[in-house]
Amino acid sequence: MSLTTPWRSRALTATLLTLVLGVSTACGDEGPGTSASGSIKIGLLASLSGTYQAVGTEIRDGFQLYLDTHDGKLGGRQVDLVVADEGNGAQTAVPAATKLLKQDRVSALTGIVGGGSVAGVTPLLNETKVPLVGSNGRPELKDVSRVWHTSYLSDEPGAAIAQHVRDNVRGSVYAIGPDYQGGWDELRGFTDAFGKIGGKLANADGKTTFTPFPATTNFTPYFARIKASGAAAVYTFYAGSAAVDFVKQYAQSEIKDIPLYAAGFLTEGGVLNAQGEAARDIYSVLNYSPDLDNAENRAFVAAWKAKHDGSPTTYALASYDAAAVLDRAIGAAGSDPTPEAINAAIGKLGQIASPRGTWQFSSTTHSPVQKWYLRQVRQDGRALSNTVVGDLATVGR
Amino acid sequence: MIAVAVGTNRIDPYLIPALDGVAYGLLVFVAASGLVVCFGVANILNLAHGTLYAIGGYTAAALLDGGWASLALALAVGVLAAAAAGVLLAGLLTPVAAGNHLTQALLTFGVALAGGSLLVAGFGPDDPQVRVPAALDGSVVVAGHRYAAYRLVFIAVAAVISAALYLVVRRTRAGMLVRAAVDDPEMVACLGVSPARIRAGVLAAAGALAGAAGVLGAPIIGPGTDTADTVLLLSLVVVVLGGLGSMAGTLLAALAIGEIQTLGVALLPSAAPFLLFAAMAAVLAVRARGLAARWGAT
Numbered sequence: 001m002s003l004t005t006p007w008r009s010r011a012l013t014a015t016l017l018t019l020v021l022g023v024s025t026a027c028g029d030e031g032p033g034t035s036a037s038g039s040i041k042i043g044l045l046a047s048l049s050g051t052y053q054a055v056g057t058e059i060r061d062g063f064q065l066y067l068d069t070h071d072g073k074l075g076g077r078q079v080d081l082v083v084a085d086e087g088n089g090a091q092t093a094v095p096a097a098t099k100l101l102k103q104d105r106v107s108a109l110t111g112i113v114g115g116g117s118v119a120g121v122t123p124l125l126n127e128t129k130v131p132l133v134g135s136n137g138r139p140e141l142k143d144v145s146r147v148w149h150t151s152y153l154s155d156e157p158g159a160a161i162a163q164h165v166r167d168n169v170r171g172s173v174y175a176i177g178p179d180y181q182g183g184w185d186e187l188r189g190f191t192d193a194f195g196k197i198g199g200k201l202a203n204a205d206g207k208t209t210f211t212p213f214p215a216t217t218n219f220t221p222y223f224a225r226i227k228a229s230g231a232a233a234v235y236t237f238y239a240g241s242a243a244v245d246f247v248k249q250y251a252q253s254e255i256k257d258i259p260l261y262a263a264g265f266l267t268e269g270g271v272l273n274a275q276g277e278a279a280r281d282i283y284s285v286l287n288y289s290p291d292l293d294n295a296e297n298r299a300f301v302a303a304w305k306a307k308h309d310g311s312p313t314t315y316a317l318a319s320y321d322a323a324a325v326l327d328r329a330i331g332a333a334g335s336d337p338t339p340e341a342i343n344a345a346i347g348k349l350g351q352i353a354s355p356r357g358t359w360q361f362s363s364t365t366h367s368p369v370q371k372w373y374l375r376q377v378r379q380d381g382r383a384l385s386n387t388v389v390g391d392l393a394t395v396g397r
Numbered sequence: 398m399i400a401v402a403v404g405t406n407r408i409d410p411y412l413i414p415a416l417d418g419v420a421y422g423l424l425v426f427v428a429a430s431g432l433v434v435c436f437g438v439a440n441i442l443n444l445a446h447g448t449l450y451a452i453g454g455y456t457a458a459a460l461l462d463g464g465w466a467s468l469a470l471a472l473a474v475g476v477l478a479a480a481a482a483g484v485l486l487a488g489l490l491t492p493v494a495a496g497n498h499l500t501q502a503l504l505t506f507g508v509a510l511a512g513g514s515l516l517v518a519g520f521g522p523d524d525p526q527v528r529v530p531a532a533l534d535g536s537v538v539v540a541g542h543r544y545a546a547y548r549l550v551f552i553a554v555a556a557v558i559s560a561a562l563y564l565v566v567r568r569t570r571a572g573m574l575v576r577a578a579v580d581d582p583e584m585v586a587c588l589g590v591s592p593a594r595i596r597a598g599v600l601a602a603a604g605a606l607a608g609a610a611g612v613l614g615a616p617i618i619g620p621g622t623d624t625a626d627t628v629l630l631l632s633l634v635v636v637v638l639g640g641l642g643s644m645a646g647t648l649l650a651a652l653a654i655g656e657i658q659t660l661g662v663a664l665l666p667s668a669a670p671f672l673l674f675a676a677m678a679a680v681l682a683v684r685a686r687g688l689a690a691r692w693g694a695t
Binding site: 051053054057179209211212214215216217218220221222223224225227228240241244245248249252253254256269270271273274275276277 | 523616622
C-alpha cells in the first residue's frame with residue numbers, strides 16, 4: 001500500500017488535470033477489454049467469502065444467469081467474465097478492483113456488495129475511466145459520473161411504505177433499527193416521509209431507537225419499551241443474523257400481536273429460512289418479489305429455479321438487471337465499445353424492462369426510479385415466501 | 398388502558414427484561430464456565446472457546462426437528478463433538494509451555510479462525526434455522542406478560558446444570574483434583590497425577606460445557622458466522638468480572654452480564670452500546686487489587 005498510494009494519488013491528479021484541460025484521451029484509447037474477435041471483458045466484484053458471502057453469491061449467480069440465458073453474450077459480443085472476491089469491505093475490495101481494472105483491463109465493472117467497498121473503488125473508476133454498474137451497495141457519493149446502480153438508495157424503502165403505514169395504522173408507530181450508516185439511512189427514509197404526512201412516532205423522545213450493531217443479539221429489553229410505549233405498529237430494518245434474532249424473538253415476545261412493518265431485507269433470502277414460522281405475516285417493502293406477474297419475471301424465476309434451490313432474491317435480480325443494462329449499453333456503444341462509450345450509452349438507455357417491472361436510471365443519482373411493492377410473508381406451497389399484496393409508491397430522484 | 402397499567406405499577410414494564418436477564422445470564426454462565434475452568438485450572442487461555450459453543454449450536458440446527466428425541470440426540474452429539482474438539486485443542490497445545498499465554502492465544506485464535514471457516518464451509522454462510530420441540534415453541538403468560546416458553550424452561554435446565562457443576566467441583570474426586578491443581582499444581586504432580594491428563598480432561602470438560610450451552614442455547618444465541626466471537630467476548634468479560642477462583646464469582650458475573658444486557662438496556666437504552674464495558678471498567682477500578690492478587694496466586 002505504501003508504495004502504490006502515492007503513485008495512485010499522482011495518477012489521480014494527472015487524470016483530473018487532463019479533464020480540466022479538456023483533453024479527451026478517449027479518442028486515442030486502444031480499447032481495453034475488447035479484442036479483435038469481438039469479445040468483451042467484464043469484471044464482477046462480489047463478496048464470495050466473509051460475512052456477506054450469501055449476498056455475494058446471489059449477485060454472482062444473478063449475473064451468470066443472464067449470460068447463460070443470452071448465449072454468453074452482451075451487446076452481441078462474447079463475454080469474458082472475470083470474477084474477483086470483494087471480501088468483507090474496502091480493505092479487500094480495492095486491491096481486487098485494482099487487479100480487475102489495471103491488470104485485466106475490463107471494459108466495465110459490476111457487482112460490489114458493501115457501500116464502503118463502492119466508496120473505496122470509485123476513485124479507481126475515474127482514474128481508469130471504466131464505468132461501474134453496481135448491483136447492491138450504494139453509499140452517499142459526490143461524483144456519480146461513472147457510477148450506476150440497479151439496486152436502490154438506502155432511504156427509499158422507508159419512504160415508499162410511509163404512506164401505506166399512515167393509511168393503515170390507527171395510532172403511533174415505533175421505529176427501531178441498527179446503529180450504523182445503513183440503519184440510519186433506512187430508518188430516516190421512513191421517519192422523514194412518515195412525519196411529513198402527519199404520522200406520529202411512539203418512541204419516547206420522538207426519535208428512532210437505534211440498537212448497538214452488531215453487538216445486540218437480545219431484543220427483549222427493547223420489546224418491553226415498545227410495549228410500554230403503546231405503539232400500534234412497529235417499523236424496522238435489520239439484515240443478516242440480526243434480522244433472524246429480531247424476528248424470532250419478536251414472535252415470542254409480549255408484542256407479537258403488534259403488526260410489524262419492515263424494509264424487505266428483514267425477511268429476504270436466506271434469513272427467511274432461518275426465521276421459519278416466526279416470520280409469518282410480517283409486512284415488508286421491497287423493489288422485487290419472485291411472484292410478480294409479468295413475462296420477464298416468469299422467465300427469470302423459471303430460469304433461476306432450474307439452476308438453484310428456492311426463489312431468486314432482490315440481490316440476484318439487481319445483478320441480472322446489471323447484466324441487462326450492460327447488454328443494451330454495449331450494443332448501443334457501436335462497433336468500438338470503449339469503457340467511455342459504454343458509460344455514455346448507459347446514460348441514454350431510458351426505460352429498462354425488468355422482472356421487477358419497468359424502471360429507469362435517475363439522471364441525478366444514477367440509481368433506479370422504480371416501483372416498490374408491499375409484501376407479506378405467507379405460505380407458498382411447503383415453504384414460507386414473500387408474497388406481493390399491493391403496489392406502493394414509485395420512488396427515485 | 399396501557400397508560401393506566403404503567404401508571405399503577407412502575408416496575409411492571411421491567412419484569413420481562415429482568416426475567417430474561419436470568420435466562421441470558423445462566424446461558425452465559427454455562428458457556429463461560431468452561432473458559433473459566435480452562436483458564437483457572439489448566440492455565441490455558443483458549444480463544445477457540447467460542448468456536449466450541451458454535452459447534453454445539455450448529456449441531457442443534459442440523460439435528461433438531463421439533464421433537465424431544467432430536468433434542469436429546471443433539472445434546473449428546475453436540476457435547477461429544479465439542480468435547481472431542483477440546484481434546485484436540487489439548488493435543489495441539491501439548492508442546493506449548495503452561496502459562497505461555499501469548500503462544501496459547503495465537504495458537505487457539507488460529508484454530509478459532511480455521512474452525513469458523515470449516516463450520517461455514519460445512520453448514521453454509523446463512524444462519525441456519527433452529528427448531529425447538531413443538532411444545533416449547535410458543536409463549537406463556539408470566540405475571541400478565543408474554544414470554545418465550547423455551548426460555549422459561551431453559552432457566553430451569555441451566556439452573557440444574559449449574560448446580561450439578563457446583564456439586565462436581567465441590568464433592569467429587571475429579572473436582573478435588575481440579576481445585577487442588579489450582580492451588581498447587583506441583584504438589585498434584587508429585588502425587589502422581591499427570592498434568593497433561595488434567596489438561597486434556599479440563600479441556601474436554603470445557604468443550605462439553607460449551608457444547609451443551611451451544612445446543613441448549615441455540616434458540617437464544619443462535620449459530621451463525623459471528624456466534625463464536627459473541628460467546629468468546631461474553632466469556633472473557635465473565636472472566637474479568639468474576640475472576641478465576643470460584644464458581645460463585647463466575648455465576649454472579651454471568652448473571653450480572655445477563656441483567657446488564659437486558660434490564661440495563663431497558664432502563665437506559667441510550668447507554669446500551671457501552672453499558673457492559675462501563676460496568677466492566679467500574680468493577681476493575683474498584684476491585685483491581687483484589688483481582689490482581691488472585692491472579693498472582695494462580
